[in-house]
Amino acid sequence: MTSFPTALGLSAEQTEHVIRCAGLAPSLHNRQPWRFRLADHVIEVHADPQRRLPATDPDDRELRLACGAALLNLRLALEHVGVRPIVDPPSQMGAPTVLAEVRSGGKTTQPPGERALYEAIPRRRNNRRPYEERQVPxxxxxxxxxxxxxxxxxxxxxxxxxxxxxxxxxxxxxxxxxxxxxxxxxxxxxxxxxxxxxxxxxxxxxxxxxxxxxxxxxxxxxxxxxxxxxxxxxxxxxxxxxxxxxxxxxxxxxxxxxxxxxxxxxxxxxxxxxxxxxxxxxxxxxxxxxxxxxxxxxxxxxxxxxxxxxxxxxxxxxxxxxxxxxx
Ligand SMILES: Cc1cc2nc3c(=O)[nH]c(=O)nc-3n(C[C@H](O)[C@H](O)[C@H](O)COP(=O)(O)O)c2cc1C
The missing domain is CATH 3.40.109.10 (NADH Oxidase)
Known part of the structure; x- marks a missing residue:
């Protein structure tokens, strides 16, 4: 079995984990329109043009929303494994599909509030059922x-x-x-x-x-x-x-x-x-x-x-x- 490629000084297991967390983001019709390029010093977040929904989302606005959601999960997961994420917009020279570049800003310990959000990543669902007649405080x-x-x-x-x-x-x-x-x-x-x-x-x-x-x-x-x-x-x-x-x-x-x-x-x-x-x-x-x-x-x-x-x-x-x- 070939091991998962690594990035930002993480082990193969940690790198796979942070990418899995990113992939748990919501997306229109669950098309999961994101891809990630891993290198030693950067994780690039890309839009996946193969996963467009041209009739529903002709300008790819919701595709970019989904990639942004995946980026937040990635940031929280990186922080959880001890890496402070620094997010840059794509460089002018980059591929046209790249939406963000994530680098390491050094070691960190995740604060409790952010940890609670990290822990919610696998529990969050889009719940389409009727809700109770109960006020949200x-x-x-x-x-x-x-x-x-x-x-x-x-x-x-x-x-x-x-x-x-x-x-x-x-x-x-x-x-x-x-x-x-x-x-x-x-x-x-x-x-x-x-x-x-x-x-x-x-x-x-x-x-x-x-x-x-x-x-x-x-x-x-x-x-x-x-x-x-x-x-x-x-x-x-x-x-x-x-x-x-x-x-x-x-x-x-x-x-x-x-x-x-x-x-x-x-x-x-x-x-x-x-x-x-x-x-x-x-x-x-x-x-x-x-x-x-x-x-x-x-x-x-x-x-x-x-x-x-x-x-x-x-x-x-x-x-x-x-x-x-x-x-
Ligand atoms: C930009 C965007 C628009 C969405 N629009 C709808 C919608 O109109 N109706 C709906 O039921 N779900 C909508 N969803 C939720 C997705 O269907 C859902 O995220 C996907 O099926 C994955 O399921 P999960 O979020 O429970 O993991 C949307 C999600 C995103 C990111």
Whole structure:
């Protein structure tokens, strides 16, 4: 058996571990659109152009969000094995797919707060099921907002008054997307998948089908096999929805927003909250613009998140670390 290549002074086992952690990040339709090039002094994070979803994400914005999320996991895992990560933007001379270069800034001991986020990496799930009608305490809401700010992002928690307006946007975006055959083909191809495959969303991780009384719509990720909704098990009437925003709209901002997204999701998990993403509105240009205006016009909406308390959901499979390496 050939041993895993090494980087940043780590052993083969440690290097494999940090790449595995990076690969546990969330991604649109679980396409896992990241690759890593390992060298003695650097780990490069690359976008994988083979894993684009051109109908759903034509500008690769969500692809870069996912790579940013993988980068945050990589940073936390490196810190956990004692390496202080220094992240640089790609050098001008680098390959066009490179999004970040991670080097060692020396030895470190991970502070307890960061350790809690590291430990949440394998436990975090995108939970599409209905949540309980239970309020998220203000200390947790505050912690989610601080997590976004830590990574130079902004988390706007939708107020009760904004929920109706947002619900109208979700229904509009959902209708527009379903009217696009290319979008439907991508959704059908990458969701409702059997458990044994290592990419795409398995049917077991889908939530129940939305019903007419629902305030917003969720996508059917089950390939038509969505579980029957148990009577009385509706989606929560007043969900805690939040819009993760960046301050600008460049490629580097998308990567930064991905790190903020993942820090928010891991913070939620470490505080016992479930979370899921609802991306119809930021994916459709017209509704993304309407959401931007709804938030005052100066923030760039990147992702919509739902938080709450619910029953556990199964793990979604991932590719092996060796399959994520770029030679
Ligand atoms: C940018 C982005 C957009 C996503 N959009 C949605 C969405 O609209 N609906 C949804 O149910 N999941 C969405 N997801 C979650 C992915 O489907 C999920 O991360 C993936 O299936 C892996 O599962 P896991 O997060 O439970 O590990 C999104 C994830 C990312 C990173």
């Amino acid at each position: 203000s200390a947790d809401r505050h912690a989610l907002g601080s997590a976004a700010q830590w990574e130079q992002g902004w988390l706007h928690l939708l107020t009760r008054g904004e929920l109706d307006q947002f619900s109208e946007l979700v229904h509009r975006a959902h209708r527009l997307q379903l009217a696009d055959e290319r979008f439907r083909v991508e959704l059908e191809r990458w969701t409702g998948r059997p458990r044994e495959v290592h990419e795409g969303v398995p049917a077991a991780a889908a939530g129940p089908q939305p019903e007419p009384q629902d305030l917003w719509v969720v996508r059917d990720f089950s390939g038509g096999t969505a579980p029957q909704r148990v009577a009385g098990k509706d989606f929560e009437r007043e969900p805690l929805l939040a819009v993760l925003c960046s301050y600008h709209d460049s490629r580097a901002d998308d990567v930064r927003a991905g790190q903020a997204l993942q820090r928010v999701l891991l913070t939620a998990c470490s505080r016992g909250l479930q979370s899921s993403l609802l991306s119809q509105v930021p994916e459709v240009p017209q509704t993304r613009e309407d959401l931007r205006r709804m938030l005052g016009g100066s923030l760039q909406p990147q992702a919509v998140l739902r938080f709450g308390y619910g029953s556990p959901t199964p793990r979604t499979p991932r590719r092996e670390p060796a399959d994520l390496l770029l030679q």
